Each structure stands twice: as C-alpha cells, then as structure tokens.
Amino acid sequence: MEVLSYQNTHAFAAQLDAEDPLAKYRDEFHYPQVNGKDVIYFTGNSLGLQPKRAQKFVDDVMKDWRDLAVEGHFYAEKPWWDYHERLAKGLGKVVGAYPEEISVMNTLTVNLHLLMVSFYRPTQKRYKILCEEKAFPSDQYMLQSQVRFHGLTPKEAIVEVKKRPGEHHWRTEDFVQKIEEIGDELALVLIGGVNYYNGQVLDMETITKAGKSVGAFVGWDLAHAVGNVALKLHDWDADFAAWCSYKYMNSGPGNASGIFVHQRHLDKKDIPRFEGWWGTKKDTRFLMQPEFDPIETADAWQLSNPPILSLAPYLASLELFDEVGMELLIQKQRKLTAYLEFILQEVDKQVDSTFEIITPKARGCQLSVFLHGEGRALFDYLMKEGVIVDWREPNVIRLAPAPFYCSFTDMYNFGQILKAGILSK
Numbered sequence: 001m002e003v004l005s006y007q008n009t010h011a012f013a014a015q016l017d018a019e020d021p022l023a024k025y026r027d028e029f030h031y032p033q034v035n036g037k038d039v040i041y042f043t044g045n046s047l048g049l050q051p052k053r054a055q056k057f058v059d060d061v062m063k064d065w066r067d068l069a070v071e072g073h074f075y076a077e078k079p080w081w082d083y084h085e086r087l088a089k090g091l092g093k094v095v096g097a098y099p100e101e102i103s104v105m106n107t108l109t110v111n112l113h114l115l116m117v118s119f120y121r122p123t124q125k126r127y128k129i130l131c132e133e134k135a136f137p138s139d140q141y142m143l144q145s146q147v148r149f150h151g152l153t154p155k156e157a158i159v160e161v162k163k164r165p166g167e168h169h170w171r172t173e174d175f176v177q178k179i180e181e182i183g184d185e186l187a188l189v190l191i192g193g194v195n196y197y198n199g200q201v202l203d204m205e206t207i208t209k210a211g212k213s214v215g216a217f218v219g220w221d222l223a224h225a226v227g228n229v230a231l232k233l234h235d236w237d238a239d240f241a242a243w244c245s246y247k248y249m250n251s252g253p254g255n256a257s258g259i260f261v262h263q264r265h266l267d268k269k270d271i272p273r274f275e276g277w278w279g280t281k282k283d284t285r286f287l288m289q290p291e292f293d294p295i296e297t298a299d300a301w302q303l304s305n306p307p308i309l310s311l312a313p314y315l316a317s318l319e320l321f322d323e324v325g326m327e328l329l330i331q332k333q334r335k336l337t338a339y340l341e342f343i344l345q346e347v348d349k350q351v352d353s354t355f356e357i358i359t360p361k362a363r364g365c366q367l368s369v370f371l372h373g374e375g376r377a378l379f380d381y382l383m384k385e386g387v388i389v390d391w392r393e394p395n396v397i398r399l400a401p402a403p404f405y406c407s408f409t410d411m412y413n414f415g416q417i418l419k420a421g422i423l424s425k
C-alpha cells in the first residue's frame, strides 16, 4: 500500500490490523500496563517484550533441575550440555548463515572482544581499524582497549567514517572510499550494521566487499539489526558478527549474545582464539585431556558450559521467529514504520512543533525524531499516557514499533496522544 493512500483515522488503522497476518502474535506477548491498559511499546530496540511462552521454557529447566539435579545435563527433556546448539538453526535463518556458523554465548561486548582476538591481528604494516563515528560507546571502549592491548594508540589505529556536514546519515561511498584510501594498512572493519542512534541500515554487503578487497577482516555488530532487518552474513562473506538478543529478539534482559563466524574460518586449530572446555570436541571433552581439540563449528569459540536459565527464554522467543520467518516480519515492519512516519507527518501539520525524522529510508523498525520546540515535559506526558519511548536530551525520541507486538492502531493512538501532549502545554 502506498503511503499516499494512508489515512490518519482509527477505522483505517483498524482495517490494516484486520489485514495483518501477524496481528495474532500480539497475544504471544506480555504488555506492561499503564492506567489499566496495555502500553504502546516503542522500545523493542532496547528491550523486547516478554513472550508468554518463555515462562514455560524457564519452568521446565527449573523442574528438571529440581527433579534431576546433575543428571539434567544429559537426561533433561532438553539436555543442558548441548542446549545452546538448539538455537543455531533458528538463528542461522534470522542472520542468513549455516547453523555451524552460529554459536550463542556470553554477552555482546564480551563476544566482540573474543572475536577480535581472532580477527584483529595487527602487524607493523596492517594495523588500522575502520569504524563509524560515534559508534555505540561500548564498541568504542572495546576498540580502544583492544588497540592499546596491542601496544598501539587509538589515535594511530582507529579510523572513523564521518557523516558529511549537515547530514544525519552515512553514505556508503564514504565507507568505500575510506577503505580504499587506507588500503593495505587496514586490518579490520568493524561497524554497527544498524546504527543505534539514527536507525540507519548500512549497506553491509557493499562495505564487506570493499573491506575484503583490500585484504582486511570484516565484522559486524548486529545489536540493532538482528530480528529487525534482512541479513545474509554467509553470502555477504563477512568474517564474523555478534549481536545481543534482548532487543528485537525478545530473549530477556541482558541475555546471551550470538556470534557468526564464516565457514572458511571453522575447523582450524591454528586460528588465534581464547579457548575453554566447551569449545573442545564433545566426544572427548569429558576425558579431561590437556589438549584443546576444537569443535568444527563456531562453538569452538565457546568457553564455558552454557547458562541454561537464560537460554531457555531465548529458545522460546526463537520458536516464534521460526514460526513466522523474517520475510513476513520485515514486510509488516516496512508497512508499520511507514504508517508511523505518515502519522508523525500528519500530527506535524496540526501543531506548532516540527518533527524532523533523521532516520534515512534505509531503515528497519526505528525512527529517530527531533521534536523541535519540545522538551522533556512531552516525554513525561507520553510515559504517563502509556506510550513507552526512548528520549535523548534535548529533544530526540527513538520510536521502534516492533512488528511482532505493535499494531497499526497503536500508531494511530500514539499520534492522538502525541498531539494532545503538545497542545496541552
């Protein structure tokens, strides 16, 4: 449906909901309540809602622990010793990878550090890292500390690609040009695939190709991309990637991170890697031998036995992704975000304030919006009225209508509340 034919009416939004094949999935999630009503939840880019079925998955583990204790490792309904492997197939579909290229472990920043051990190997000549300016702070700290660890300074080793003056988003050609300019001094490209602040989806395929053409390793931080946009990590030929699961993947607060390591780096003994007993082959692991014998898959990067109680809700959520598939989710996401954009434009016409959407058309769920003429009081109003948004001083809101649990009627209602909040000043 063309944006031109959108209407800012309750009936129109309800009609879109009636036509939405994913509408029934709203019932699969728990919503916080404000004033006795389900909230309108725009912060799935920060922490996804709880899938109802997650409770049973966690209860099952508690029950197996209660009834089986240590025997649960092998005799639980879903045995714990290889529980993490159950996530690989489903996640592979979400990120466009073979199951053997996927592992689930630790948290995102930890995993990026571990992957840099393997894929940032600076030499006298090739030591530079290319990233985007103002990357997520944890990524900046991670890159800086890695560089220092290797005896280099961030100033000499880290090259940031900037947005052009007056522009709110990056241009692909600026990444490519910088990569070519650095050439054989470039050791690693490591960038957020979807930017956390402006919601831009970078052209990961083109940037990966450019990085590889000068002989660098290329990795992606997919925190804001996974479960949100189409990914083809294997075909794009990325060397590695990592993501957290608590945003669009709805796995629960601080939950485990996933990694991707391209097939060509698997089943190698000589790759630099920090290792632990869960990365060694399963059939010999419990012989407790002194020599590490890596699993042939990305699980070779596993260090410890997996945290089953956190993987349980992740597995529950992944079941939903498996049922629906990324294609349908992305279809709805495009329509829903376009409708939200339309609603913002409509409200903009009716009030004195001006909304400036800084998210480019290359986007997933998220719209980042400057609310010129507005301040913190509007945020407080929205929250009081049950609209959960993310506010950045002085006047930016980030709205991420996740397609699993946000409706077109939510977008319409949000517009009404936003307008009332601005007019009530």
Ligand SMILES: Cc1ncc(COP(=O)(O)O)c(C=O)c1O
Residues within 6 Å of the ligand: 107, 108, 109, 110, 136, 138, 139, 192, 196, 221, 223, 224, 244, 254
């Ligand atoms: C882009 C990006 N990178 C890294 C992180 C850090 O994640 P964690 O705290 O799980 O290490 C986040 C967290 O929101 C993020 O959005």
